[in-house]
Each structure stands twice: as structure tokens, then as C-alpha cells.
Amino acid sequence: MKQYTLVAFLVFLYQLSSLAQTKVSGVVSDTNDGPIPFANVVYANSSVGTITDENGRFYLESDNNYSELRISFIGFETKVIALDKKVTYNMEIELIEEANSLDEVVIYKGKTSKKNNPAIDILRKIWKNRRENGVKKFKQYQYDKYEKLEFDLNTIDSSLINSRIFKGMEFIFEDIDTSRITGKTYLPIFLNEAIYKVYGDNTINETKELLKGNKNAGFSDNQTLIAFVKDLYSDYDVYDNYLKFFDKSFTSPLSRTGINVYNYVLTDSSYIGDKWCYNIVYYPRRKNELTFKGDFWVNDTTWALKEINLEVTKSANINWIKDLYIEQEFDVLNDSIFLITKDYFQSDFALNKKEKSRGVYGKRTTLYDNYKFDIKKDPKFYKSQVDPYNQDVYNREDAFWDQARMEALNKDEQKVYKLLDTLKTVKAFKRLYNIGTILASGYIEFDGWDFGPLFSTVGFNDIEGWRLRAGGRTYFTSNDRWRIEGYGAYGFRDDKFKYGISGKYLIDRKSRLMVSLGNRRDVEQLGASLTNTNDVEGRSLASSAIITTGDNTRLTSINLTAFSMQIEPRKNLTLGVTTSFRTLKPADRGLFSLDFVDPDTGELKTEITQTEIATQLAYTPNRKTTGYGVDRIIVNDGDYATLFLNYGVGVKGILESDFDYQKIQFLYGQPWNIGGFGRLTTSLELGKIYGEVPLGLLSVVPGNQTYISIYNTFPLLNFYEFVTDTYASLHLQHNFNGRIFSRIPLLRKLNLRELVGFRAVFGELSDENILLSAPSGETLLAPDIDPYWEYSFGVGNIFKVFRIDFHFRGNYFDNPDARKFGVTGAFGFYF
Missing domain, CATH: 2.40.160.50 (membrane protein fhac: a member of the omp85/tpsb transporter family)
Structure with a gap:
């Protein structure tokens, strides 16, 4: 395995200030103090939510203010809790079994029926219509893509701040933030941006991706790191039966074999934008398999995804990855075709999966825009090579980025660029970087x-x-x-x-x-x-x-x-x-x-x-x-x-x-x-x-x-x-x-x-x-x-x-x- 964790850890360090308005964390259990895994936790009257882990724990945050939290799970009464403060940590939430609940063993294991389950009926409709959505429906396609890669050092505490390794670099810890996914403290340590123009022809099964601009936090010669991270977070399609990450094939919750691997629960229906959608929660039937937990919203007429969240369970048989979280959003073209507009991927690289272990977040945010279809290009266009290293691409001026970005950098991401210039003058940082380079190469x-x-x-x-x-x-x-x-x-x-x-x-x-x-x-x-x-x-x-x-x-x-x-x-x-x-x-x-x-x-x-x-x-x-x-x-x-x-x-x-x-x-x-x-x-x-x-x-x-x-x-x-x-x-x-x-x-x-x-x-x-x-x-x-x-x-x-x-x-x-x-x-x- 490439020494990406060490390289990312030794690149450089920085801080990010808090933007979220509502933060909650805690544990969900039953009346016998037994944890309830994979319970649904959402802000009331919203589609913002998460699923508890195998130990019943959860963390949830949002940029908006919410006053109530709703917790539900099959076989238990739904509970709504008032939120008196913007930040409420370490909540202890107890769910009561419904009077007409399923058999006690079935409730504890969280098994759902494969028959007469409305969630699975919806899943079958998704299978039937999966190829009628996305760019595969068209003969040719093209679009603009903006990609932002980021590394963050997480679980910042006093022992890390006061360690000898950061002597002379204490200024990087002046401010820290908490992850909206896990609630852990973190410091951004690397940032790279790239703009692409993507072309594809489904009739000849060819694609071509042209890099229009690349910018990173201080290192102009970072192609190896970026290419390696891009390969780790390779493109995927959630409609496929299996999703490949980190050399492993995970069963997609939309897989045709999913009913043998996941439990599905239809939990809600609501408007997402101007489309009526159903919400389905899913979680694994067994531990230690390469599966996810999460939920998705699906349209009630096209049976296309509007939103989906995927999170790898901690028991999954994968090394060096403590957490892996994915969000995707889709938009509607011509009132019928759903196209991906945003993909967010976050993984937590760590030596072990203990709750308090320190690691490095790897994040990829990809935005898609300016879709165009059925513009045919000569097949030679896809075969021809361009000069692979155009210096202008790596030296775009700020005006280019201000116009090309599909999502503006927040103030803390902007500071990453400035921080590295300072770190490169610090002898202690130079030593750490040199050690990392030796071990990696x-x-x-x-x-x-x-x-x-x-x-x-x-x-x-x-x-x-x-x-x-x-x-x-x-x-x-x-x-x-x-x-x-x-x-x-x-x-x-x-x-x-x-x-x-x-x-x-x-x-x-x-x-x-x-x-x-x-x-x-x-x-x-x-x-x-x-x-x-x-x-x-x-x-x-x-x-x-x-x-x-x-x-x-x-x-x-x-x-x-x-x-x-x-x-x-x-x-x-x-x-x-x-x-x-x-x-x-x-x-x-x-x-x-x-x-x-x-x-x-x-x-x-x-x-x-x-x-x-x-x-x-x-x-x-x-x-x-x-x-x-x-x-x-x-x-x-x-x-x-x-x-x-x-x-x-x-x-x-x-x-x-x-x-x-x-x-x-x-x-x-x-x-x-x-x-x-x-x-x-x-x-x-x-x-x-x-x-x-x-x-x-x-x-x-x-x-x-x-x-x-x-x-x-x-x-x-x-x-x-x-x-x-x-x-x-x-x-x-x-x-x-x-x-x-x-x-x-x-x-x-x-x-x-x-x-x-x-x-x-x-x-x-x-x-x-x-x-x-x-x-x-x-x-x-x-x-x-x-x-x-x-x-x-x-x-x-x-x-x-x-x-x-x-x-x-x-x-x-x-x-x-x-x-x-x-x-x-x-x-x-x-x-």
C-alpha cells in the first residue's frame, strides 16, 4: 500500500473555523440499555439525518438551525426530542418497544422482511429504471467538473498539540473545527483544486478528460499525491451492483443482490425540491462484510435517486480505514432525467478503528455542471493525445479560479494556501517532510x-x-x-x-x-x-x-x-x-x-x-x-x-x-x-x-x-x-x-x-x-x-x-x- 497516510500527515497543518449552527451527538439504546444500531436520526421536518453505528452512537450537524430531533427504528416508538441549544453533545436517548412490535429477537437483530416490504418494492422499480437516468441515456455527452481534494489531521487534543513533533509549529493549532460527519476535531493539512472538461461517447464507449486548471496549497510538484488520491477515490456509479474503493468491492445498496445483504425500511416521504420522494433507510444484515449503512431519497415517478448517503460500518473487513462516508445529490433535466450534480467522499485513514484513535481525513468534493448532449465528435478526438504537461494549466491566475469554481472556498480553505508558505520556512516542518519523503520513496x-x-x-x-x-x-x-x-x-x-x-x-x-x-x-x-x-x-x-x-x-x-x-x-x-x-x-x-x-x-x-x-x-x-x-x-x-x-x-x-x-x-x-x-x-x-x-x-x-x-x-x-x-x-x-x-x-x-x-x-x-x-x-x-x-x-x-x-x-x-x-x-x- 502506498504510504499515503504518512505523506498526508507530514505535508502541512492548518485550522478551520466552525460554520455549523446545530450539532448533536449521543447514543440510542432500548429500555435494557442495549444499543440500537442503525436507528434513523434526523432533524424534524427536514431530510438532514444520519444512522447510528453498531454501538448505537451518532453525530449530526447542519448549517441551519433546528429545534427538534426525531429518532426512529423498526419495532420501536418514534421519539422526538426538543433541542434547546445549538450544540447538544452526549445525548442518551431511550426508545420504547411498540406494543405490537415484532418478535424480540428479530427486533434486536434489526432484520426486515424480504416479502411484503414496500421498501423492496421501490428497490425493484429502481432496478428496472436504472439505465434510464444519467449520461448513459445519451449517445454523446460533455460537462464541466470541479474537483477539490483535501486532507485533514483529525482528533486534535492536548497531547498532540504539546508533542515534540510539532515544536516550533504550535501556531497551526490556534483554531480547530469539528467534522460535520463525525464530530471530531480536525485541521486541514492539504488542499488541491482542479477543473476538467469531460467528453464521452456511449456509442463507441470512449471518454476523455481534459485538465483546464490545477491549483494546490503550496506544492506545484504534487502530481503523484493527487493522482494516487484520485485513484483511491476513483469514479463510481451507485446504480452499479458493486462499488470499488481501496481495491475492495462493496455491495451497493441499489444492487440486485442487495436484498440478501441489506435490511431496507421505508421511513418517510416528502418533497425534495419540487419532486415527491420516498426515503429508505438501509443497513447490513451481517457484520464484517463490505457493506454500507445509510439512506436514500428516490423520486416517485422516474424511480431515480435524488439524494443518497453511504457510510461503511466499522465491522467491515477493510484495513486502515476507520470511517468512509459518501453523499451524492442529483438534479432533474427536462423534468425526467436525473443527473449527478454533487459527490462528496470522506474517509478516515487510521492505524486502528478505536473511537479515539488519531487519523487523517481524505476528502473529495466533486461538482458537475453545464451538461450538453448529443454533440458528436470525431473518434480521433478520443484517440489523440495532447501535451500532458502544460505549465499554464498549473499556473492559472486567481481570476480564472474565481470564475471557474462551482463552489467558493470558505475563509478557512483560503487560509490553507497562505499557511504552507509559512510552514515551508519552519525547520521543524522541513525535517518532518524530508522523513516522510524518504519513507514514501x-x-x-x-x-x-x-x-x-x-x-x-x-x-x-x-x-x-x-x-x-x-x-x-x-x-x-x-x-x-x-x-x-x-x-x-x-x-x-x-x-x-x-x-x-x-x-x-x-x-x-x-x-x-x-x-x-x-x-x-x-x-x-x-x-x-x-x-x-x-x-x-x-x-x-x-x-x-x-x-x-x-x-x-x-x-x-x-x-x-x-x-x-x-x-x-x-x-x-x-x-x-x-x-x-x-x-x-x-x-x-x-x-x-x-x-x-x-x-x-x-x-x-x-x-x-x-x-x-x-x-x-x-x-x-x-x-x-x-x-x-x-x-x-x-x-x-x-x-x-x-x-x-x-x-x-x-x-x-x-x-x-x-x-x-x-x-x-x-x-x-x-x-x-x-x-x-x-x-x-x-x-x-x-x-x-x-x-x-x-x-x-x-x-x-x-x-x-x-x-x-x-x-x-x-x-x-x-x-x-x-x-x-x-x-x-x-x-x-x-x-x-x-x-x-x-x-x-x-x-x-x-x-x-x-x-x-x-x-x-x-x-x-x-x-x-x-x-x-x-x-x-x-x-x-x-x-x-x-x-x-x-x-x-x-x-x-x-x-x-x-x-x-x-x-x-x-x-x-x-x-x-x-x-x-x-x-x-x-x-x-x-x-
């Missing part, structure tokens, strides 16, 4: 040069022993058009120095025409992946893992020089050509051999020399990146499909190259969100080598002798256990995200997540290639009788950061040193 920043990455400093393998590595890169901004990177490494056992150096230059930003050149001399584990490229900067984990099972002596010394050119003619479609020259020899010839017989001379050779020209095509639809320079950061890593095709030709004789051959490789990877059943990750790899080549140039099935769970490897295969010249490999991994464990009482509260995996590979190896490498003494086997396969079961989210996988071999038990069972694990920060 892995590099220590200097003027134009970064030292790192720090996380690859230490390694160990059987050849080098303990290994130390130090490197760096040029870095001025995230939009640098050129970059030089390098590293040096030293192994204490082999007493040898290794290095790598490379340079890149972005010739044209619009087409992303780029050239690169580099050289690397190092020790690595060949065959760490089936589909590979001659990447000068690449290095496999297998050659530097600190702990392994069995011996890790089959390492190769590689001297690789590569020159490449690539271009992106269309977004996320990359074409490249790479010319490489490499020499391969065993890192320790006494432990491992790459010997082969020269087919022309019959001479025994111990070192492979090879020149190769390769053409690559990569397509990554829906990939989102940030930065417009030679390097870009992927902000939705692992959330898009990948198609990769590599065609390489070995050229004999050039620079004393040894072999002529042709190699073709194909990779297709795809993540799938299976609604409420979790997430399936799949990958298919195919490859073939035409021509006779020795062991060092064959396709090695990637074994994994580390104790780390690495996707697209075979955890029970040893390095070089299977070698092929033709292969087909399939990997499947499914994460149920706790759907099974959430139904087991003893495991429910642990929020564990169950994983299953399956891997298989079929490959062949020609007799000619086996004979060519016979002098190496290596036993070359291919899974050509039956596909080799493994399966695994895993438990994730252990203490929120650890997963453990149990692997079982399916066949080929008679292979030398075959492992029938193994355990791997991995640490990671996942939502």
Missing part, C-alpha cells in the same frame, strides 16, 4: 540527486555471502526529461565489486518517444521469470534473498549492455526495440556450469556471448500513471490488464555472438473483481525458441527457493528444476477478502482473509538443446509428460500486515530434491 533527497533505494542495501546469497549495495539517481522534478541511475555492490564472500549504470532521455513528451542506454555487471538468478526482457536496471529477488531453502548456488555472472528506443503512439500502448549484448558465465564454476559445445567448431566453451535484437509491444488498458517525464509512477498498480509480446532474434557473428535463434514470448495478466466474492488474479504465459541454444539462453521455469510469496513463480520448484524451449504457464490466485471467515463466529472479529491458488506449466525441450548443454553436467528436465501443477491455501490480513501460504505439489514427486510441501509468507500494507 525509499530515497534520500539531495539537490538534484537522490541516494537509494534504501530498501535494497543489504542482501545475501551463497556466492556473494553478505552483499552491500548503494546507488542513486538524478532527480530534479517528477517531470525530468532525462535521468541517470547507477549503483555499486560488493560481496564479502566472493570479494568482487559489481555495478550498473544507465541513462534515459525523453525526446518527445506527447508521443513519449524515449531512448535509453546502460551497462550492468552483476550476479543474478537467471530464470526468475519466464517472460523477460534485457532490462539493465533489473535484478531478481532470488539472487539477494537473505533466507532460502536448499542451496542457492546456480547464479550467473552477467555483463549486459543494452540500447533501446520506445514510443507510446496511444495511451498505454508502448512499442519498443532493444539491442543488447551480453556475456554469461557461472558465478562459481565449481558449483554451477553453463558449459556447451560450439556447434560449428566442436570446441568446449564456458562462457556465452550473445547479441540480440528484440521488439516489444505492451498494452496496459486502464493503467493510471502520474508524472510527465522520463519516468512515471503507476498509481493503480495491479489493477489493470497487461498484454506483452516480445519477439527477439539472436544474431550470430556480431561482436562474436555465438547463436542464431528466434524467440517469441506472450504474457497476459488480468485482475478480476468478482463482486462480493473477492478478487481473482490471473496470468497466462506462452513462449517458444526456434533454433539450438544452450542452457543460459533457454527458458527456465521460475522456481522459488525463498520463503517469500512471489506471484508468477512456483514455490515448490527449485531453481533450474525445469528448463524448456517451449512452454505454456497458467497462474490463478483468488482472495475471498474474508467472505468465508466472516461467517465463522470465532474467526469473524479477526478480519482474516482466505486465499487459494493454482499454478501449472507445460513445457518441452528438444534433444538438440539437451545435447548442446551436455558438458555442463546439469540435468535438464521439462514438464513434457504431464503439466506440472501446484495448489495452495493461504490466510491473509494477519495483524493487518502478514499473509501465510501453504503450498502442495501435485506431481513430479520423483524429481531430484523434490519438495512436496512448503510455506511462504509476505508482509504488506493492504486495504
